[in-house]
Amino acid sequence: MVKVRRQDDDVWYRKPRSRCIILLVLIGLLVIVIIAVAVALAKKGGDSLPPDPLERAKALMKRVPLVDGHNDLPWQLKLHFDNRLENIDMYESTADKFDEGYGHTDIPRLRQGMVGAQFWAAYVACSNQYKDPVRFALEQIDVIKRFTNKYSEVFEFVTTAQGILDAFNKNKIGSMIGVEGGHAFDSHLGNLRMLYDVGARYVTITHSCNTPWADNWKCSQDNNPEFGGLSEWGELVIREMNRLGMLIDLSHVSFDTMHDTLRITEAPVIFSHSSAFAICAHHRNVPDDVLEKVKENGGVVMVNFYEKYINCPPMNQSVSDIKQVADHIDYLKSKCGVDCVGIGSDYDGVDVLPEGLGDVSTFPDLIAEMIRRGWSDEDIEKLLGNNLIRAFKEAEKVRDRLSSSIEPYDETIPRDSGEEANNTCRHYIYNPDN
Structure with a gap:
């Protein structure tokens, strides 16, 4: 018996094969779509984060480091213990160890507040100007390095933007130095360079007093500028800070100094602890015309919690x-x-803080408040630390570009800068009359 194959047998067998191919293609496309949606949701935070604002805040703070621009714990260590760390245990509450109204910072509360990185202030009082500001700055830098080393299971001393992220990934608080007061380097660019070399990564251009080259915030308040912002030598300070990669901190300076600096700088500036002048008309805050320039500059205004800078007229x-x-x-x-x-x-x-923000443990509550106000996960991450890290990285890029082509500035400040009496303690070795 001869078997005859039907002519349409191949067609009958080919049809399922074609259907399988089409089905596989459709499944592949579906998988691609699902992956794309998952990636998009991951970038936005998606529904993977808890809906409760406080829990969502904590989840985001586990993802991106909260970088606080200014904490004065080192000053309290100087005032109360003369920087003798054996007399204080940072695992114990500091609430009863400092003057009334202070004692906001210790290790348990830093952990509760989920602080990811901290600029510790190496504060130099205005009364040190023309006397021993460099020595005082170095003492404060020393105590910051010593306590971060003593509690190395909690803190990691860092000097770069990447260092912040590396410390965070180790579950450590990236610890940086901000020198508070431009008088700390005593109007000598060599001293400024040395502060950078020992780890300082921002300098606040003035504190609440003029340097011999820049006006402080009280000049705007009292309308009595000495330089109308920066002197010519003050402009040189800004250029050298750019060349070094030192962040320029404009908290405490006059409005004119803000404008002059933003006109000159090639790197983003920061305001390490200032708020909005339009909301609270204190001259330590930042006015709208400066905010417009900050936007162009790519800088960051890091909001201060102090009662006097938060709660004043007109609101x-x-x-x-x-x-x-x-x-x-x-x-x-x-x-x-x-x-x-x-x-x-x-x-x-x-010494006076808003209700709900009484110490370093309360940062998640502030982030939760912003979430309640409709801030997206991406916006929260920028507020937490991504903005500061970006500005820091940009300052490093400017440093790399400028330092490869520009030698360190070595001009000295004119001898007649500041009051003549303020030069009596100086020894100008190059001048035989002194």
């Missing part, structure tokens, strides 16, 4: 609270964009 109330701090953050976002906002608490440098 003052009987008692300051966490919502007012959030108002400042919202306002800064509206004026210079979400990329310009950060956090600079000023803990242990101020």
Whole structure:
């Protein structure tokens, strides 16, 4: 018997094979779509984060380091213990160890507050100017390095933007130095370079006094400028800071000094602990015309928690609270964009704080408040630390570009800068008359 194959047998067998191919293609496309959606949701935070604002805040703080721009714990260590660390245990509460109103910072509360990185202030008082500011700055840098080393299971001393992220990935608090007061380097660029070499990564151009080359915030308040911002030599300081990669901190300076610096600098500036002048008209805060320049510059305004800079006319109330701090953050976002906002608490440098922000343990509550106000996960991450890290990286790029082509500036400040009496303690070895 001869078997005859039907002519349409091949067609009958080919049809399932074609259907399988089509089905596999469709499944592949579906998988690609699912992956793309998952990636998009991951970038936005998606539904993987808890809906409760406080729990969501904590989840985001596990993902991105909260970088606080200013904490004055080193000053309290100097005032109360003369920097003798054997007399204080940072695992114990400091609430009863400092003057009334202070004691905001210790290791348990830093951990509770989920602090990811901290600029510790090496504060130099205005009374040190023309006397021993460099020695005092070095003492404060020394104590910062010593306590971060003593508690190395908690802190890691870092000097780069990447160092912040590396420490965070080790579950350590990246610890950096900010020198508070431009008089700390005593108007000598060599001293400024040495501060950078020992680890300082920002200098606050002035404190609440003029340097011999820049006006402080009181000049705007009292309308009595000495230089109208920066002197010619002060402009040189800004250029050398750019060349070094030292972040320029404009908290404490006059409005004119803000404008002059923003005109000159090639790197983003920071305000390590200042708020919005339009919300609280204190001259330590940042006015709108400066905020516009900060936006162009790519700088970051790190909101201060101090009662006097948060709660004052035109929008003052009987008692300051966490919502007012959030108002400042919202306002800064509206004026210079979400990329310009950060956090600079000023803990242990101020004695009156808003209700709800009494110490370093309360940072998650502030982030939760911003989430309640509709801030996206991406915006929260920028506020937490991504903005500061970006600005820091940009300053490093400017450093790499300038330092490869420009020698260190070596011009000395004119001898007649500042009051003549302030030069009596100086020994000008190159001048035989002194």
